Amino acid sequence: MKKNLNKKFVVSFLILVFVTQFYSMVENAFAVTDNVVVTLTVDSGISISDGAAITMAPNISITANGSIGSSSWTVITNDVDGYNLVVGASTDPALKHSNATDSFANYTEAVAGTPEAWSVASGAKEFGYSAYGTDTATGTWGTAASCGAAGVPSGTQLYVGFVGAATKNIATKATVTPSAGITTTFCVAAEQDTIFAPSGTYTATITGTATVI
Known part of the structure; x- marks a missing residue:
């Protein structure tokens, strides 16, 4: 059992x-088993804000020799390689009288094309520009966070003149921007030194162009 x-x-x-x-x-x-591959494409895009028109101040006169002004652009991009922001003038020289005859000469540097501390020679009247911002190289454009005051450019800001229709880079970033973008301030300055600029209205059209790298 x-x-x-x-x-x-x-x-x-x-x-x-x-x-x-x-x-x-x-x-x-x-x-x-079977594997499913999921693919998502993110398109590259870039935008630039509308820069405000610049009214330089104070007015140049027989008692005021210098004037400054500023505007700004905000660039937004999701491009993996980032962006460049360049500026250029529509005329040569850039700042011209409404009579199409008189003008301020484009700022002249000791080393052509190299931004420098603002300085206009005796007997000259010149117009130049600078920039500052998060993506602006301080080694090229200076360390100021201001364009200056009372018609006098900041002493730590570096200026350069326009050269015909050529453009110059004022800001660059090698990756995506924050969703709110990056703002770059564009500074302009004009001065007469022991010479009078003929009275009237002078204008310059400056174009800021942002492109993906």
């Missing part, structure tokens, strides 16, 4: 093991 019970137990155990292994094999035989 005891032997029969042992045999039954062994047989039952073997059957249980067989059934378990069988169903495991069946389950594995019917388990198949």
Whole structure:
């Protein structure tokens, strides 16, 4: 009797093991997989704000020799390589009288094309520009966070003159901007030194262009 019970137990155990292994094999035989690749494309985009018109102050006169002004652009981009912001003038020289004859000469540097501390030679009247902001190189444009005051350019800001229709970089960033963008301030200055500029209205059209890198 005891032997029969042992045999039954062994047989039952073997059957249980067989059934378990069988169903495991069946389950594995019917388990198949497939990978789905998900692709998302993010398009590159860039925008630039509308810079405010500049009215330079104070007016140049027989008692005031210098004048300054500023505007700003905010650039927004999600481009992985970032952006460049350049400026250029529509005329040469840039600042011209409404009579189309008189003008302020484009600022002249000691080393052509290299921004420098503002300085106009005796007998000259000149117009130049500078910039500052988060993405503006202080080694090129100076360390001031201001264009100056009372018609006098900041002493720590570096200025350069326009050269025909050529453009010059005033800001660059090698990655995406914050969603609110990056603002760059554009400074202009004009001065007459021991010479009078003929009275009237002088205008310059300056274009800021932001492009992805």
